[in-house]
Every structure is written in structure tokens, then in C-alpha cells.
Amino acid sequence: MNSIKITEEDCRQILIDLKWDSKPKCNCGCTKLYFLSTRNIYKCSSCKKQFSVISDTIFKSAKITLKKWFTAIALVEGGNVSTVQLGKVLEIQQCAAWKIKDKIKKALKEEDKIVLSVSELMK
Numbered sequence: 092m093n094s095i096k097i098t099e100e101d102c103r104q105i106l107i108d109l110k111w112d113s114k115p116k117c118n119c120g121c122t123k124l125y126f127l128s129t130r131n132i133y134k135c136s137s138c139k140k141q142f143s144v145i146s147d148t149i150f151k152s153a154k155i156t157l158k159k160w161f162t163a164i165a166l167v168e169g170g171n172v173s174t175v176q177l178g179k180v181l182e183i184q185q186c187a188a189w190k191i192k193d194k195i196k197k198a199l200k201e202e203d204k205i206v207l208s209v210s211e212l213m214k
């Protein structure tokens with residue numbers, strides 16, 4: 092597993108590529124965006140909505156780094172990881188690990204494009 096070498100910025104770029112085909116875009120269809128780099132947030136020049144690469148993805152559901160999410164996806168996809176082990180690896184409480192594991196399992200079952208692609212990348 093290559094989770095050790097991957098950086099947070101790599102993860103973010105991977106998500107930008109997967110979600111928007113490398114070109115960030117607002118839900119309204121507009122591609123003219125302002126980027127607030129301190130918070131990694133985009134602001135749409137048409138509808139003024141603010142969003143980020145994790146909006147509308149499972150990554151929004153827990154406040155852990157993308158690197159940890161990617162590691163979690165690899166572990167859950169790989170099979171027999173317990174919530175105790177997952178919590179240790181991610182340095183979070185077991186109940187939080189359980190929620191993350193549940194989210195990932197559901198996403199894999201529903202063939203979430205982004206989660207499936209990340210699990211492929213992490214093999």
C-alpha cells in the first residue's frame with residue numbers, strides 16, 4: 092500500500108481529477124471560480140455559492156485528513172479490518188472509525204465512482 096508516500100495535496104489533486112475531470116466546476120455549471128486557498132474553497136462567480144472538492148462526497152462526513160480517508164478506503168476495501176484497528180491507524184475513536192467504515196462500505200456497494208477509483212489507486 093502506497094499510503095505512506097502520498098501527500099494531502101496529492102489526495103486533493105486526485106479528487107479534483109476524479110470529481111471534475113481536473114477542471115473545478117460549480118453545481119450550476121459555471122467554471123469561472125475564485126479559489127480561497129487558505130481554506131481550499133471555491134466561490135462561484137455566477138451563483139456565489141461556496142464549495143470544495145469534498146462537497147457532496149463521503150469525505151465531507153468526518154473531519155479527518157484526505158490521506159487518512161484514502162488509507163481507510165484501502166483498508167476497508169481490502170477486507171477484514173476491524174473498527175478497533177481502523178481507529179488505531181486513523182488515530183480516532185472507535186465509534187468514529189465505525190462510522191467511517193460504514194460510509195465506505197456503503198459507497199463501495201453503491202459503486203461510488205470516486206471511492207472505487209481511490210480504492211483502485213491505493214492497491
Ligand SMILES: [Zn+2]
Pocket residue numbers: 117118119120121135136137138139140
Ligand atoms: Zn455556481
